[in-house]
Amino acid sequence: MFTITSVLFVSFLATPGLGAGWAWDVGNGFGFVAFAGLLYLSKIGGSGRNVRAHQLLGFVVLGVTVTHVYWLLLLDAAVIEYVKPGAPLYMWTGIAGFLMLVVLIFISLPEYRLRLHKRYALFKFWHLGLALLTIIGAGHHIVVSGFYLGEPYQVALFLLLVAIVFFGDSFLGKREADTRQSSWVFLGLGVFCVAAFAGIRNVPF
Template identity: 40%
Template structure:
């Protein structure tokens, strides 16, 4: 899991590590990148997970971080609300779509089996993965459309490559048996640390 965070945040620092938009916007965007890293990890290693409870709990945490990212701006910047009420950029609506897809992912997995779209496990896994890939595409497009921390085209290509690797159907769990570290309990700690580091570097006095 830590590798997903390192890969995502490292790409944002490659070209302009000191580029920032003020601590408030940097913190909110860091939450978004953290949620994206969590989503990529869950998609890459969700197949064949030994303990589904860990997968479900991490999915809930990722959704909470995504909600924090969204409401951070809705409650703290009136410009975002104005955009949503008027002709908002396509990237903003794609972010909303990604949030809704993540909500469907978590809700669908937690529903009793008799209420799910399919009672058969293989069919459930297929639509669950389809929703995950949809969330990656919409959230990724949302990030690339903004591109504030990705001023160079190669950064966008690298981030797209990381997302593509996560969405690839291969079972990555066989190659990294300890991939879940530090687990659900450590996830909030990692998020807090990367957000603080992101904000500190972006707002470092020139």
């Protein structure tokens, strides 16, 4: 998928061999894949024939995000210091993005959505708004942490990628949302990309 490979590619442009050990890089690889999943979700509309695909992928992306969070918390004791009062702002925006994703997914389930929003148009408005805030929070978390995107041109390309995903239909023609991509394909490619993300940074060539 364009979104996963492009997000990871940008992180390799400046210092492809820069890493912090297998545990840290695998955990952050899951974070990059989760962000790519958020972008891809924005391309698979949750209406018509794509409803089920959109919902399933949402749960897969949530699972990858949970893996990113708890992988680092369990394997690196120092990470707990970054979720305490006084932690950097980018950590709080990442946490906020994670919590908004949880809320976004569960209030979109029919049994909850119909209780909160009787009109579909109103639900769609709030759903898109919360999704945008989730992506902004996660994107800020990645960019401002600065470890893998340490150069200004990397940040610029990263933001350009986000813009292309959101607005590229006007220039690229057919929407990626017009095809139902399997969540298993995303998950399989994501695991492969995490292995590549960590392997390139830790295996001497």
